Amino acid sequence: MIILIAIVIGILCGLLTDFNIPPQYTQYMAVAILAALDSIFGGLVGSLQKNFKLDVFISGLVTNSIFAAFLTYIGNKLEVDIYMAAVVAFGTRLFQNFATIRRFLLNKFNKRGII
C-alpha cells in the first residue's frame, strides 16, 4: 500500500516539476533508473524471502546507480557503449528477480490451495 502511494506521489512530482533534463544527460538518467529498478526488485525478493537487509539495499541502490552512470561516462569518452554492460547486467538481474517473485507467489498460492 505504502509502495503504491509512493509511486503515485513520485510520478506526480515528476510531472509537475518544471525542469527538463538536458538531452546529453538523458542516457545517464536512463541507466540510473535501470539500476534503481534493479535495486527495488532485489529488495522485494529479499523481503519476500525474509533476508532483507536495509544496509545492503541502500548501499546497493546508491553504488549501482553511481557505478552505472560512471560506466556510461567512460563509455561516452571512449566512444564504446560500455553502458550496455550495465543494461545487460541489470536487465538480466531484473528478470531473474521477477522470476523469483513469480515463483514465490505461485508457491504461496499453491500451498493455500487457491490454484
Added chain:
Amino acid sequence: MKFKEQVAIAFVCLIVSFMISLHFKSVKHNKEVSVPQNLRAESLYAELTKEKEKNEELYKQILTLQSDLEMYRKEATDSSGYAKVLSEQMSRLEILAGATPVQGQGVIVTLDDSKAKIETSSILESEQYIIHDDDIRKVVNELYAAGAEAISINDDRLISTSSIRCVGPVVIINNNKYAPPIEIKAIGDADTLEAALTMRDGVRDLLVNIYRIDVTIRKEKNIVIPAYNGVVNFKYASPVNSKGE
C-alpha cells in the same frame, strides 16, 4: 513484510517513479525542441519562395511606374520650355544612373573558363584558371578607364552602387548570380575600348597568358544595354545643402 522494509522500498519507489516520469517528460520535451530545428530549412525555403514572389510583384510595379513616368515626361515636354530643359537633364542623368536602356557603338567582351587541359592536379592551382570576380573587375575597370559610358555584364547593368564578387562557383553582380561564360558589353568609342583591352601586357594578355581564360573581344556598331532592373534606396546618403554649411 516488515514495516521498515516497506518504507525503505517505498522510498526508493518514490525516487524511481519520480525519475521515470521526469525522464519521460524530458525525452518528449527534447524531441519537441529538436523538431523545429529540422523544420528550419523547410520554413526558410518557404520564406525564400515568398520573398521571390514579392520580388516579382515589385518588379512588375517598377515597370508600370516607369511607363507612368514616361507618360508624365511626355506631357511635361509638350507644355513648357523650362520643363523641356529639365527633362533633357533628366534623360542624361538617367543614362548615368542606368535607369534607362542605352545603345551605341562599343565592344562585347566574352570571358570563359579555360578549355585548355591544364596539367596540374592541385586544386589550388586549377582554381586560378577559372573566372574570378577579379578578372571581371580588371576588364570593367579598364573599360571605364578607356571611356566606356555604360557597361553591362550578362545584361545586368552596372550602376554606381554595383558590386562584382565571387560566391562559390558563381559571380554575383547586382545580387544576381552568373556563371561563365561572362559577356561584358560596353558602350563607348569602340576602337579605344578595344585598344585599351588588347594593349601589350594589358588585361587581355594577363588573362590569356597567365590565367588561360578564353577572352574574345568584338567591336559592334550598335550595342543595346538594358536598364538597371533593381531598386536603389538611399538610406544614409542625402544631398548636402547647396547654401553650404
